[in-house]
Amino acid sequence: MTTTPTLLIDSRDPFASADGGFARELALALARADVPVTLFYVHNAVLGTRRGAKVKPHAELAGSGVTLLADAFSLAERGIDAQQLAAGVAAAPLDVVIDKLLAGWHVIWH
Amino acid sequence: MTTTRPSLNFVLMDAPLESARTTTAFRLLDIAARRGIPIKVFAYEGAVMLPYARQQPHANAVHGTSVEEENHFLPRTAVAALMETAQRQGGQLDWVNCGLCVDERGAGEPIAGVRRGSPVDFWQQATASLNTLVIATRD
Numbered sequence: 001m002t003t004t005p006t007l008l009i010d011s012r013d014p015f016a017s018a019d020g021g022f023a024r025e026l027a028l029a030l031a032r033a034d035v036p037v038t039l040f041y042v043h044n045a046v047l048g049t050r051r052g053a054k055v056k057p058h059a060e061l062a063g064s065g066v067t068l069l070a071d072a073f074s075l076a077e078r079g080i081d082a083q084q085l086a087a088g089v090a091a092a093p094l095d096v097v098i099d100k101l102l103a104g105w106h107v108i109w110h
Numbered sequence: 111m112t113t114t115r116p117s118l119n120f121v122l123m124d125a126p127l128e129s130a131r132t133t134t135a136f137r138l139l140d141i142a143a144r145r146g147i148p149i150k151v152f153a154y155e156g157a158v159m160l161p162y163a164r165q166q167p168h169a170n171a172v173h174g175t176s177v178e179e180e181n182h183f184l185p186r187t188a189v190a191a192l193m194e195t196a197q198r199q200g201g202q203l204d205w206v207n208c209g210l211c212v213d214e215r216g217a218g219e220p221i222a223g224v225r226r227g228s229p230v231d232f233w234q235q236a237t238a239s240l241n242t243l244v245i246a247t248r249d
């Protein structure tokens with residue numbers, strides 16, 4: 001199994017898509033296999049990063065070593081302030097994706 | 111000695127004006143262009159319409175607004191601007207449209223700088239690049 005660091009991009013609304021949990025489940029599985037993994041939320045996927053959102057607890061992901069980031073532009077578009085984010089989730093610029101591509105990470109947009 | 115910066119390769123699939131994925135794709139291309147990173151794009155399916163040269167702004171009679179007031183966003187102008195930014199920053203944006211996808215859509219009049227290709231071009235782009243990001247169509 002690959003151990004290449006992996007960036008997963010999740011753009012799906014966790015409340016509107018039955019597939020919304022796929023990226024989180026894959027991130028957790030990769031982290032448990034000791035693969036460095038970052039989960040980057042964009043578009044409506046950032047709705048699930050709000051504190052109190054009823055999605056798979058971000059604390060479990062962060063506790064397993066998954067780095068959780070939410071696109072700052074997508075947050076701003078939806079009026080979500082960084083202080084409203086769940087524990088373990090940080091706002092980040094889209095530059096993260098370019099940085100990981102340049103660093104040779106696997107980058108997968110689900 | 112001349113050194114060549116490694117390029118990044120992107121695959122786009124969504125048609126213009128339909129998906130937030132394309133907006134974010136343009137944002138990613140803009141970041142790379144501003145850094146002077148050589149960029150390769152392979153446009154599949156509806157994405158071949160992004161640089162279509164015949165895109166035109168229009169007025170809106172229902173709203174009573176003129177062409178200038180509507181100030182429509184035209185994807186072809188964004189593609190051209192990305193090419194200009196890349197070049198200005200010492201990079202390059204090499205955009206290849208899937209030829210069969212172009213024929214299916216009658217999209218054979220792209221803006222300058224766009225070339226026609228096949229999946230072979232995508233393979234060559236991918237093998238020549240440091241990394242590839244596929245931005246696939248999702249409903």
